Amino acid sequence: MSKLENIKSKVNEAEDFARKIWLAGLGAYGKSLDEVQGRYEKLNAEASKVFDDLVEKGTKIESETKDKIKEKTNVEARVAEVRKKLGLDKPDMEQKVEELSAKIDALTAAVAKLADKQAKS
Template sequence: MTKLDSIKGKVNEAEEFARKIWLAGLGAYGKSFDEAQGRYEKISVDASKMFDELVVKGSKIETEAKDKFQVKDKVETRVAEVRKKLGLGNTSDDQKVEELSAKIDALTDAVAKLAAK
């Protein structure tokens, strides 16, 4: 083996070693990319799953709230109907007192007339 062959061999070895370093760097980049992509996909799946769970929970709460409001509206409507039947409508207290006073005055007059006979 000549000196020139020895130098060529060393250059080839250096080139091969540089190529291996380059390939190791590419491999590290590829591995990092794959891991990052795997994490992204897992996060994406987890986020999508959580979103779907939140939608289901929100739908359930909405339904429960609507049911409660409907019951409350029905109760309020029923109370208003009973108040109206009892004569406790929307008239003010002063107006009610005046109406009752007028009825008492009319009854007093009627009793006085009957007593006078």
């Protein structure tokens, strides 16, 4: 082998080695890209599942809350109906109830005094 052929052979080996280094770099880039894409897809799938679970939980809570509000509204309607039947739905009725309570308290005190006087006699 001549000196010129020897140099060409070394240059070819160097070019071949440089090309292999380039290809190894591209392979590493491709492999890391595949791994990142796989992780992204996995995270995306997990995030979708978490989101769907949250939507399902929210739907359940919304339904339960609506039922409770409906129950409370029904109870309040029943209380209002009873108050109306008893005539307690008028604004001045509470004042009248307080006045009647005061009169009952006064009568109770008066009866107690009379009973005390009779007992002493």
